[in-house]
Amino acid sequence: MSAVIDTRKLRKVYRVGAEDVVALDGVSVRVRSGESVAVMGPSGSGKSTFMNLIGCLDQPTSGAYFLEGQDVSHLHGDKLAEVRSRKIGFVFQGFNLLSRSSAAENVELPLTYSGVPHEERRERAASALKAVGLGHRMNHLPSELSGGQQQRVAIARALVNDPAVILADEPTGNLDSHSSEEIMRLFLRLNDERGMTIVIVTHEHDIANWTARIVTFLDGHVVDDRPSAQVAAARGSA
């Protein structure tokens, strides 16, 4: 299968005052289409930095990044925004919904920036909300939804542009275990049924084990990259 994400010796250095902080130090990771990957590691190990780079929110200091075969490591500004708009779906720990817009309007937002006409926007937002099980909450404001429901709206928003990959940075960090499980079930269903490529940052092994592959970061390096316990167990029992 072809690589959706292919980073080569990705390096990111932040300058803080007179000091250089190396957040990522030569990270090479390939994620194939249809994979589900968990990114783990202690706090400050560079997970979010990695997600921001592969999500085209930021540019690497050095190294190369191919997204669906296209070198995007040197793009910036509006070019990068266009790549985000077409190929990336973000899900954040804090949901990051527009608080005064309804669920449907939030889901439509990415489509307004990729020039999708009004009618089609509505239809696609409605079907994305149905796909996450919120077809009956289209006109609710985020404040009228539970945390788990808000995160599902955010997932619908990430889905709606039919991206190459969904990137979720601690999507269950603000949720109780029940909602967390629901969200992971949803991710896995999208991965199974639609072949959606998914990369999820998490601190919890339970959550990570929902995915098929776990990549572990430490001090800006990838120190471990192996199939998850779930997959290992499945293989073991096979």
Place this chain on the structure above:
Amino acid sequence: MTAGGLLRVAWQSLVRNPFRSLLTILGIIIGVGAVITSMAIGAGAQAAVQAQLARLGSNLIVVVPGSIITGGVQLGSGARQSLKIADAQAIQQDVPDVAYVAPQSGTNAQAVAGGNNWATSITGTTPDWLQVESYTMASGRFITQADETSGAKTAVLGATVAQNLFPSSDPVGKTVIVKNVPFLIVGVLAAKGQSGFGRDQDDQIVVPLSAMQLRLNGQNWLGVILISADSPDAVDSVVSSTEALLRLRHGLTPRQPDDFSVRNIANVQQAASATSQVQSRLLAGIAAVSLVVGGIGIMNIMLVSVTERTREIGIRMAVGARERDILLQFLVEAVLLSCVGGAIGVAAGIGAAYATAQGAGWQVLIVPASVLLSFGFAAAVGIVFGFYPARRASQLNPIEALRHE
């Protein structure tokens, strides 16, 4: 995003904080309103003055004491008292093509008749005044040469005065007392109506010049000499002959400036419109300053808004908004603010102009150019002062914006 979408998003964000939005655009509203109202009042006054001057006819020539054409130089009281009744008589006799000459001297006084009294202006003049000022008689007669020669205490009432002193009876034959002097009322002028600036031309009493000078104001000099030329073509020659005659009579050497000023209606019209143009420009300048101040208010609020909505900007960027999209979003918001302010200002300005017309009885004239200009200026203010905050929003780093609390 489409233009409609941009407008909708901008509108939603403005109505979210209606009171703040209103306060923000107050400067624009006042600026635009002030331009339109002041221009309307100015244009109305100018139109009224011009209409009144036109009614006086193009034959009219006005001689006033002192040199006031250029202004700036303040002349002594000698210059203000330079015109005498003999000057008027000399003009009548010696200047060719002169039809009528009406020397005039005035004062303000309380007029008393029966149980009523009325504060009005008293005009002392000669019989020619009726023709020069083109009044007609409503009843009775005007003052005559015989009245003038004998210093008779006769009076002709303007229509307003007649109405106020004699609400229910004919004043002719009755007596009006001005400054303790009883005058016999011999006639009433037909009403002429308002002149420019709300002056009521019918609110005056006309008496013989001799009676005015002897009994009322005790002055032997004139306020003005009105001359009517035989025809419009003769005006220029009458003006120059009058100037030459008066210089000679006042014994002025070639190096001395005129101690009087002779102007025809065209001059007066020009002077009047020049004055109102200067006033208009001054008002427009003040209004422009208030619009700029309004623009600074918009910039201030837009900067606050960008800071408040940093996270929103981050979200929009994360889902694919380009710099241009964010820039446009905030720019449209600023321009919408200023345009709404401009529109309310236009309505308020027109409303205030009509209210002034009603309340003060002034003629007002809405100047379309002032509406377009001030509205356009308001929109431009929105663009100029909205650009910096919008640009700042568009330059935000998406990661930092998303982390913003």
